[in-house]
Amino acid sequence: MSAIAGQKSRLTWAVNISVVLLVVAWLVPTVGLLVSSFRTTDQISQSGWWDAAFPVEKAFRDRVSADGETQSNGLYVLSGDLLTNGQNAADLKPGTKIKAFGTSGIKPGAYKAGTSADLGDGGTLTINSDGTYTASSPTSFDGSGPRVYFEAELPPAFTLANYREVLFSDGMGQAFLNTLTVTIPATIIPILVAAFAAYALAWMQFPGRGLLIAAVVGLLVVPLQLALVPLLRLHLEIGIGQSFLGIWLAHTGFGLPLAIYLLRNYMVGLPRDIIESAKVDGATDFQIFMKIVLPLSFPALASFAIFQFLWVWNDLLVAKVFLPANDGSKVMTVKIADDLLGSRGGDWGILAAAAFVSIAVPLLVFFSMQRYLVRGLLAGSVKGG
Amino acid sequence: MADLKLRDIAKSYGEVNVLKDIDLDIKAGELIVFVGPSGCGKSTLLRMIAGLEKITGGDLEIDGVRVNDVPPANRGIAMVFQSYALYPHMTVRDNMAFALKIAKQSKDEINAAVEKAAKMLQLTEYLDRLPKALSGGQRQRVAIGRAIVRDPKVFLFDEPLSNLDAALRVATRIEIAQLKESMPDRTMIYVTHDQVEAMTLASRIVVLANKGIAQVGTPLDLYERPENEFVAQFIGSPAMNLIPGEITATGALSEVTLENGVKAHSSVPTRDEDLGRKVNIGVRPEDFKPAGAADSCFTGKVAITEKLGEVTLLYFEPQGGREAVIAKLPGVHNGLRGTSVTLSADPDKIHLFADGRSLLYR
Numbered sequence: 118m119s120a121i122a123g124q125k126s127r128l129t130w131a132v133n134i135s136v137v138l139l140v141v142a143w144l145v146p147t148v149g150l151l152v153s154s155f156r157t158t159d160q161i162s163q164s165g166w167w168d169a170a171f172p173v174e175k176a177f178r179d180r181v182s183a184d185g186e187t188q189s190n191g192l193y194v195l196s197g198d199l200l201t202n203g204q205n206a207a208d209l210k211p212g213t214k215i216k217a218f219g220t221s222g223i224k225p226g227a228y229k230a231g232t233s234a235d236l237g238d239g240g241t242l243t244i245n246s247d248g249t250y251t252a253s254s255p256t257s258f259d260g261s262g263p264r265v266y267f268e269a270e271l272p273p274a275f276t277l278a279n280y281r282e283v284l285f286s287d288g289m290g291q292a293f294l295n296t297l298t299v300t301i302p303a304t305i306i307p308i309l310v311a312a313f314a315a316y317a318l319a320w321m322q323f324p325g326r327g328l329l330i331a332a333v334v335g336l337l338v339v340p341l342q343l344a345l346v347p348l349l350r351l352h353l354e355i356g357i358g359q360s361f362l363g364i365w366l367a368h369t370g371f372g373l374p375l376a377i378y379l380l381r382n383y384m385v386g387l388p389r390d391i392i393e394s395a396k397v398d399g400a401t402d403f404q405i406f407m408k409i410v411l412p413l414s415f416p417a418l419a420s421f422a423i424f425q426f427l428w429v430w431n432d433l434l435v436a437k438v439f440l441p442a443n444d445g446s447k448v449m450t451v452k453i454a455d456d457l458l459g460s461r462g463g464d465w466g467i468l469a470a471a472a473f474v475s476i477a478v479p480l481l482v483f484f485s486m487q488r489y490l491v492r493g494l495l496a497g498s499v500k501g502g
Numbered sequence: 503m504a505d506l507k508l509r510d511i512a513k514s515y516g517e518v519n520v521l522k523d524i525d526l527d528i529k530a531g532e533l534i535v536f537v538g539p540s541g542c543g544k545s546t547l548l549r550m551i552a553g554l555e556k557i558t559g560g561d562l563e564i565d566g567v568r569v570n571d572v573p574p575a576n577r578g579i580a581m582v583f584q585s586y587a588l589y590p591h592m593t594v595r596d597n598m599a600f601a602l603k604i605a606k607q608s609k610d611e612i613n614a615a616v617e618k619a620a621k622m623l624q625l626t627e628y629l630d631r632l633p634k635a636l637s638g639g640q641r642q643r644v645a646i647g648r649a650i651v652r653d654p655k656v657f658l659f660d661e662p663l664s665n666l667d668a669a670l671r672v673a674t675r676i677e678i679a680q681l682k683e684s685m686p687d688r689t690m691i692y693v694t695h696d697q698v699e700a701m702t703l704a705s706r707i708v709v710l711a712n713k714g715i716a717q718v719g720t721p722l723d724l725y726e727r728p729e730n731e732f733v734a735q736f737i738g739s740p741a742m743n744l745i746p747g748e749i750t751a752t753g754a755l756s757e758v759t760l761e762n763g764v765k766a767h768s769s770v771p772t773r774d775e776d777l778g779r780k781v782n783i784g785v786r787p788e789d790f791k792p793a794g795a796a797d798s799c800f801t802g803k804v805a806i807t808e809k810l811g812e813v814t815l816l817y818f819e820p821q822g823g824r825e826a827v828i829a830k831l832p833g834v835h836n837g838l839r840g841t842s843v844t845l846s847a848d849p850d851k852i853h854l855f856a857d858g859r860s861l862l863y864r
Contacts, residue, residue, distance in 0.1 A: 390587035393554050398601035398652070399575030408600075412591045 147476070154469035155275040159208070161465045172270040174216065176225055179203045181242070181252050181262030192253040195262055200248035209248070210274060218244045218267035225266035236263055279470035288444060289471060292452040296430060296475075298361055299440075299448055303368035303429045304422055310369065311376030312418065316406045318377065319384040320392055330381065336374035344370075345438050352439070361446070364439040371435070372425050383417035384410055419486050427479050449475045504565045504578065504655035504689050505530050506551070512559030513546055520546055522713050524560070533682050533690040535700040537736070538710035545660055547710070548693045552581050552658050565655065575604075580649035581658040584665065586641045588633040594620075594644050595629040601652045619650040622684070623677075639670045646681070657690040663699065679703055697737060701725075709733050731858045734784050740815065740828045744782040744855070745800065752776050755849060756861075758783050761822065766799035768852035770861050781861070784853035787815070787830035793846030801844045802827060809834055816843065 152166040163173040179199055187194050200209045217226035220234050220242065228234045230246040240254035242263055252263055283289045317323070318330055348367060349359075357363045387410060395405045411418075429435075433450040440446050447455070453471050457464070511524035521543045528534050536544040549555040551562060553574035561568050569577050580601075588597050595616055602612045620626045623643045633641055642662060649657055662678070663671045679702065682690060694700055700707050701721040709716040709724065709732070716736075717729040728734035728742075735741040750765065751757035752772040758781060759765050766783055785799070802818035805826065809815075816829040816838060829845055854861040 388585065388587065390583040390585045391589060393574075394581070394583055394587040394648075395589070395600070396554065397552060397574045397579065397581045398648075399604045400600075404604060409589060 150469050150473055150476075153465060154279055154473045155277070156466055156469075157274060157276055157278070158464055158466050160271075160274065161469075169275075170273055172214070172272050174268055174270050175208075176266065176268050177203075177205045177208075178222070178225075178264070178266050179205060180264050181250060183258045183260045183262040186258055192255060193257045195250075195252040195258060197250060198248050199244065199250055199265070199267065203248075208271075209269060210272060212272040213248065214246050214270045214272075215244055215248055216246070216268050216270055218242075218265055220263060220265065222266060226268050276466075279466040280474070283467055283470045283474060288447075288456075289449065289452060289474065291445065292447050292449045293474065295440075295446055296448040296450075297478075299364055299368070299436065300426060300429045302361075302365045303372070304426045306365060306369045307372040307376045307425060308418060308422060311373055311380050311421070312411065312414070313406070314373075314377045315380035315384050315414075316402075316410055318381045319387075320405070320410070321402060333374050333377050333381075337378060339374075341371045341435070345434070349438055359439055359441040361440070364435060367435055367439050368425075368429050368432070372428070376421050376425065379421050380414060380417050383414055387413055423483060423486050426482050430475070430479050505563075506656065506689065506691075507563040507566075508551075508560065509563070510560035511547070511550065511557060511562060513543065513550060513555065514558050519713060521710075522559070524715060526708065526715065526718065528689060528691070530689055531687050532705045533692060533703055535704035535707045536691065536693045536710055537695065537697060537700045537707060538716075539736070540695065542710045543713065544693045544695075544710050548581075548658055548660055548691060551656075551691065552579055553577055554581075578655035579658055580652045580654035580656075581660065582642075582645045582649050582662045584661040586633075586645045586665070588641060588644055588648075590633055593630050593632055594625060594636070594647075597633065597644055598648050598651050601648070615651045615653070616647075619647040622650065622681075623647045638666055639674060642666060642674060643677075646678075650681075655689065657688060659690065659692040661694055662692075663694070663696070675699055675702065697739065701737075707737075709736060711736070727860070727862055728784075728853065729860050729863050731782065731784070731855050734853060734855070734860070738786055738788075740787050740830070742784045742786050742853070743800075743827045743829075744784050744824075745827065746780065746782050746822075746824075749776050749779045749781055749854075756854060758852075758854065760799070762801065764798055764801065766847075766852055767849045768854050769850040770852070770854045772854070772861060776856075776861070779856055782855045784855055785847045785851065787828045788813075789847045789851035790829040790831070790845040791847065792831065793844055798844045798846050799852070800827060800829075800846075801842060803842050804838045804840060807835070807839050814838075818843075 149166045152169050153161055156166070156169055159175070160169070160173055163175060164171070181195055182197055182202060183195060185195070185197070187196075199215065200206065200211070200213055203209070215230045217229050218234065219225045219227040220236060221227075228244075230244055233241045233243045236242050236252070236254065238255065240252070240263070242250065242252045242265065244250040244265065244267060250265070252258070284293075318326060318333075348370070352358060352363045352366075357366070391409060391413075392405055395409050400408065431450065433454060436448045436451050440448065440451070449471070453468070453475065457468050457471055506526070506528035508524050508526040508528075511521065512519070513521040524547065536547060538544045546555055550557050553569070553572065557570050562570055564577055564579075574581075589600065592600065598616045598619060599612045602615060607615075616629070617626070620629055623646060625640065625643055625647055628636060628640060628644075633644065636644065642665070645662070659678070663674055666674060678692075682688070682703070692699070692703060704721055706718060707721055707724055708718050711732050717724060717733045719727075724733055724737045728737065731744060735744070745760055747758040747760040747766065749756060749772055750759040752774055754769070754771050756768045756770055756772040756776075757765055758768065760783070768783060783799070790800070802821065804816050805819045806817040807814055808817075811834065812832070814831050814833065814835045816831065816835075818827040818829070820826045829843075
């Protein structure tokens with residue numbers, strides 16, 4: 118086997134290219150989501166996440182304040198700062214640059230910053246790029262400053278506000294805890310059950326074993342949607358109802374065929390000699406399972422744990438069906454789908470932050486478990502191993 | 503310490519018979535070697551003794567107790583597997599202690615047993631290593647150590663040396679021989695396809711062929727007095743030559759006239775009624791010696807020679823559609839290729855087989 122596995126394929130370049138493409142295909146949206154989650158709604162609607170590091174241009178409308186009119190050289194003068202005193206001061210962060218301005222809504226960018234615009238009747242308006250302005254007129258402004266339009270370049274801005282809102286003020290924290298409450302038992306229970314079943318199906322002799330294996334394989338292809346309603350009715354009848362216990366059992370049931378199939382296939386590949394040797398050494402089936410097969414099956418257990426964890430974590434359908442609809446028991450996927458996509462569909466910053474919170478844990482799980490996926494655990498046990 | 507009795511042991515997988523009518527008495531302290539060609543069922547027989555294969559017919563007794571339905575662990579046996587079968591996630595110490603821990607022995611007892619076995623096999627400094635950090639020979643020693651710690655009545659070895667390279671195989675073979683010597687009261691059963699291992703280790707060899715036992719005997723018994731053509735050709739290398747002929751004189755010294763008219767003499771006694779019987783004479787390649795025409799028993803043209811230094815092998819051109827006759831002459835012989843060579847053999851080195859059975863046994 119090592120001869121085949123160790124051989125360098127002539128198609129290595131094809132493999133490498135595919136891997137790079139896959140990595141790019143997965144990384145780009147993930148990074149995009151991450152970047153977006155730190156941006157404000159305004160910025161997200163103005164430019165794509167790839168422009169996040171660059172300033173955003175946005176048009177504003179304002180009216181020069183008529184307060185503080187002064188007179189000099191026979192002209193009435195208004196001066197001030199659009200960035201700090203204007204109507205849009207809240208949106209205009211320090212560092213904003215004004216690029217152009219105009220005096221009518223038809224041509225909002227007619228004059229470059231720093232030049233003078235003609236207000237008619239001998240009046241002029243000058244707006245500098247730092248937002249300071251001077252308006253002068255031979256007649257008094259009379260409490261009504263000229264209307265101005267300007268295009269400002271907003272500096273890139275990143276904010277944790279989205280996360281703050283998602284985690285603390287929006288009930289998402291509760292949803293996060295709920296998701297954990299669902300996911301962890303729904304990962305552990307099927308592994309516990311499946312490991313025993315897989316050992317029996319792989320290494321114990323009993324009548325009907327082949328049929329059982331065939332049944333498990335058959336269950337793999339049954340869509341779970343088929344079972345949703347009957348299962349829920351069963352839960353309601355026996356008194357489990359819509360509850361965490363119910364969803365644990367549902368996920369366990371839906372995950373078991375794959376778990377048994379995966380683990381059995383792995384266990385049946387363990388060297389027969391090792392298991393027979395343990396039998397000669399006097400170990401019972403239970404001892405062989407606990408002391409030999411389980412430790413050696415760790416890579417398979419870890420793979421399935423990752424599968425099941427991700428699937429349960431991302432599941433929306435089963436959670437919708439088997440959990441009650443009240444706010445206190447919503448999991449994150451339901452929360453995102455119902456609350457964020459429904460009532461705040463335009464609030465992309467919040468959505469991105471919520472999405473990122475929900476994928477952070479699966480990423481963490483994957484990276485911490487992936488070292489168990491490496492091969493070579495059997496090295497040294499049998500010849501060539 | 504423990505006798506084994508095999509009575510009419512049979513093994514079949516459904517309709518397919520693999521072994522039948524195996525009758526064998528193994529005395530305590532013997533080292534019995536099962537040999538035979540691939541697929542003759544020698545490993546199956548060993549696994550039946552171990553309890554890993556179900557016995558489908560007959561009785562197996564260890565120490566006078568029928569153990570057909572006793573699980574492997576309670577038969578008082580320990581087995582060394584061909585593939586070592588070490589537990590890869592345990593250190594050498596844990597590997598060796600596994601059976602004792604299962605048996606719930608005390609820590610001190612376990613430690614003492616492990617240390618003793620490790621010392622015997624020179625494994626003391628490797629006790630805390632994982633199997634993957636050991637060489638092939640060391641792994642095999644751990645496997646043997648695992649058997650020793652259990653202090654079994656019967657040791658079972660399933661081709662333990664076949665995964666080792668040639669040099670290591672010789673060294674480990676000698677270690678096993680020494681091990682046997684240090685435990686003279688332990689019964690050992692050893693399966694191999696390598697006849698050198700069989701000849702050197704065995705107190706008795708069991709040759710398995712054709713679903714049954716072809717012959718049981720000491721190594722030299724099998725070599726000098728094979729019961730049948732199969733054993734004659736299986737033991738010894740190159741295999742014994744068989745040349746057809748007809749008995750033309752009977753008595754204490756039999757005369758066989760071969761196909762080419764040559765008269766060969768054998769010290770295998772024959773009876774009057776054997777006169778005219780079609781037989782094969784069997785001559786081992788190493789029993790041939792160059793001779794004049796007078797007392798020859800074989801003449802042929804040399805097709806190939808192989809010079810091995812200590813001996814020279816002559817392969818003669820095949821005659822009458824039979825396998826080529828081979829002769830092994832001591833020393834180096836040059837210039838024989840393509841020439842005609844006449845060979846003879848002593849009468850007590852010439853075996854007689856009628857219908858595949860030796861005329862010595864009847």
